[in-house]
Amino acid sequence: MIKSSKVLIALSLVMLMILSACGGNNNGGNNGNNGNTGTTETTTEPTETTTEPEPEPVKEAEPVKLRVFSTFGGTDPAREAFQKVLDEFTAAHPNVTIDNEVMSANDDGFRTKVSTDLNSGNEPDILFYFTGADADDMIKAGKVVPMDDLLAADAEWKGGLIPSALEAVRHTDGKIYGIPLTGYYEGLFVNKALFEKYSLELPTDWEKFKTAVKTFADNGVIPLSGPFDQSHYIIEHFVLGAAGSAGQAKGLIDGVDPNWEKGYAAMKEIYDLGGFPKDAGTIDLTMAGNYYSQGLAAMVLEGSWALGGWDQKVKDTTTVFPFPAIPGGAGTGKDVVGGFGSGFYLSKKAFDDAAKKDTALALLKHLTTPASIQAIAQVNGGSPAADVEITGLPQAALDGFKMVAESTSINSPIDSKVHKETFTTLRANVAKVVKGDITPAEALAEAQKVEVTNKQ
Amino acid sequence: MKGDKKYIVLFLLPAALLMSTFVYYPFLRSVYLSLFRTSGFFSKTYVGFDNYTRMFSDDMIRAATLHTLEIMLYVIVFQVGFALILAVLVDNIRWGKGFYRTVFFFPIVISGAAISLLFVLIYNYQFGMLNGALAKFGFEKILWLSETGSLKAIAVPTVWHYIGFYFVLFLTAMSKIPSDFYEAAKLEGITGFKKTIYLTIPLIISDIKVVLILAITGTLKVFDFVWILARGQNGTEVLGTYMYKKAIVDLNFGYGSAIAVYIVVFGVLLSVITNRLLKKEEVTY
Structure with missing residues (x-):
């Protein structure tokens, strides 16, 4: 009897040690993250946090969950501005939840993450990625939607963007895939x-x-x-x-x-x-x-x-x-x-999903309105892809x-x-x-x- | 006996399933991928053994292998050596064993990435801790991560990180030795250093063998320290970082997989050799 109680005490001590070891490990991991060498983080923005709905009447709509993958995280100066732009959208569309997933573009693993996601059926609905040779593979594989017809169908959206910025992101096949934000x-x-x-x-x-x-x-x-x-x-x-x-x-x-x-x-x-x-x-x-x-x-x-x-x-x-x-x-x-070296892509998977298509497209348009572009350009020092004025820039910019x-x-x-x-x-x-x-x-x-x- | 079979299968199944899903399948998949030239996961072209012939003429592979072997040497000598010395010391003390066991084991629970970042700040040339101390005392700053010294500088945290693990293994092995062995030795007048050399170490030789194999195969996995401290520059590229660069940075999964297969073959070879070299009768108490 005494023996087994000793065993129990020993066991609980071992458990305690393991638990405290786990705790230490977590701390270590967090320290590692502070280096911002490119761990992905996810901030889910639930609809409950929306404060004031937009004045326009909102229809009773099915809940939609969208995943946005971008580089606006970690130490990126536009991180907060981007989150605010997303919040505006969820405020206007209470049925939408946005998964704001980010990774540093400095990180060598960024391209691999995108390549892996696109090929394992885990593509984000909206992707912020490079244009040019980097996008070649995913365009050839038909993973993202060409924007030309969609732009042509919405004069207000297209009109908000500077034509030369759109030309700058035109792919070698003559179509536009990524909608530019800032140069x-x-x-x-x-x-x-x-x-x-x-x-x-x-x-x-x-x-x-x-x-x-x-x-x-x-x-x-x-x-x-x-x-x-x-x-x-x-x-x-x-x-x-x-x-x-x-x-x-x-x-x-x-x-x-x-x-x-x-x-x-x-x-x-x-x-x-x-x-x-x-x-x-x-x-x-x-x-x-x-x-x-x-x-x-x-x-x-x-x-x-x-x-x-x-x-x-x-x-x-x-x-x-x-x-x-x-x-x-x-x-x-x-x-x-x-130039304009990156843009927002709409994934083919989201475009083909009847439940998501309209919302995803609406979000893409919202992300590239002159107001959104202005908000991001204001903080990241880039030249806006829309004809908006950026105020209060430092002399260096x-x-x-x-x-x-x-x-x-x-x-x-x-x-x-x-x-x-x-x-x-x-x-x-x-x-x-x-x-x-x-x-x-x-x-x-x-x-x-x-x-x-x-x-x- | 017949009834046992059912249980044998039942108990082996979970492990077998996990192992095949997360070890054997990915490995076979790597072997398959190593026969292709790839561009991310988007496209792949069959190239036969091209990746392997490329490997034979790749200077970087040769350098990475040598660097890995160099770290292995430091690990065997210092990591296993220090662990053994510490274990002998702690085994010989009367009280406070638990305290030392916890203290020496502690670095293991910190992640390698966190330790690496710590050492980035210790080694940094401009405002690192070491150079800060040197400057305080009026000495010239030293480039710790220099062309010739980087690998040794990286070996320090690598060795330190895992000493505690082998220390605990050694200590456990020593506590298994029946006390009548020591009593007999005491009667013969054998104590201290002699006791360690002629009694303790021969009695835990099979554990030392296991630790050596663990240390050798573990070195093949060194990645975080090299990547975060020097990014494989200044003569620090090891097999792990080179594979990562090829597969993840270059999106050349084909060549990366070929390197991975090479690492596995190299690791198996090394452990077979170690086993041969340390072949000795098992000790039973």
Whole structure:
């Protein structure tokens, strides 16, 4: 009898230990999430939270549940604005529940998640995703609905969108699939205060850029913050700066443009001057951004969306330039990466579902009304796809729009033109080239081979 | 005996079902996928053994295999070694065993990703804890995740994370040794270090073998530390991260699956070799 009671006490202790162990594990998991390396989170917005129904009379309707998958979550500056836009819709349609599922676009798993969902019958009703080469597969597989007829049938909806924005997202097959929300640009973001401190000229051309890099490196300031693994923006700007608009647009399928090699050689030149962070090999984009926003780095290659995530103090001292032309190349020094690179897609599955079709389409239209576009553009620093005025923007954002307006060309990024694996090869070779393990020619030849294999 | 059969099947069924759904089926599926070139899940073209021939000429695979083996060495020497030393120490104390057991076991309940993020902040060059301390004392900052040192720096949290697990296994094994063995040894005048070398360790050799196999196969799964701390850069690419890059980042599930098959074959080979090397009569008390 005594023995068994001992066993019981022991058992309950074990249970206690297991339970406390579980608790610890949960905490650990949450800590992990804070890093925002791309865990998906779901916030369900039940209809009960709606406060005031819209004035228009609401019919007794069947409950509809819609799933929206987007990148407006985590540290995205437009997260709250997007949730508000969704709330407006559920307020006007009390029968609708929206599953707002998000994942960071910075995360390498984002595309896999979309690919897996679309192919396992788990497609979201409305998907916010890239346009261009990234969307190629899902369009070919007929997973998303072409919008041309739907746009033509609703003049008010179509009229709210800028025609050039719609043209920018037209797929290579001549149809529009993703409805654009805000455009973006990428550029060289510069900390004016640091340039003043070291009495440097702003990096408007290659020589001034190099002088700045040298001076900052000598004074223990990181000249240009950027990671070698997630080197998307480094590649985009160095290649565009060397190859120019036409050279960049060629991609790699028909061989390597010699100017691309000059771009990679320029990366090495800047690396040899001490231009990148000492730990560029192992940091990620978020950390590279941190170095800039904390004043440790003088320049960073980023997209317009980065502005929304910075403190007012950082915004006030920031301006943006196109990446300077690399001598001997074809760049003009006013070529810019940007445009409308993403949009809302309506899944074929939702479109074919009679119970969902109208509601899903109504939500899509609501997400892309001028008012909704204005709400998002206001916070993420992008250019709106509708003719609306954005007020109260920091000077840096206005500088960005001016840079785009004065540019000689606006180019879609390389990674929307080449195969995913080709781009990863380009990325992986950045570190090898700057450290001198391989030559720029070898690096690009390898990527070109991957491109040809994948596009056969 | 005949009636038992029914129960054998009944009791094996749940495990068999789970294993086949979540282990065997995905594995066979990987073998199948490894024969295709894929673009996400959208399209696949049959390419025969192309992915495998590609693997043989892929420098990254060779490097990743070597890096994995290097971490394996650290794990065997330091993880298993420290676990054994700690277990011997704790086994020899009179009271407080439970306390040490909990303390040493604790890192296991923290997820690898959380520990990695912790170490990101410890190793960071600009404002990491280590460099912060160095700067306070007037020393030069050190690039902890350098080209030559990254893998070793990553091995530290990797080793530390799982020491407690093997420690508990060793401690349990030691507590199973009947006390009359020790009493006899005491009468012969064998104590302390000698007792450990000639008595304790030989008596738990089968457990050491299990731990070694667990440690070796466990190293093949190392992913979170490498991914979060260095993203496979600076000579830290291991098989796990390379497979992830190919399958998930590049959406090349075909080549990714081929690497996965290679990891399985490599793991089985390693455990067979370990088993051979440690072949010894089982100890029965």
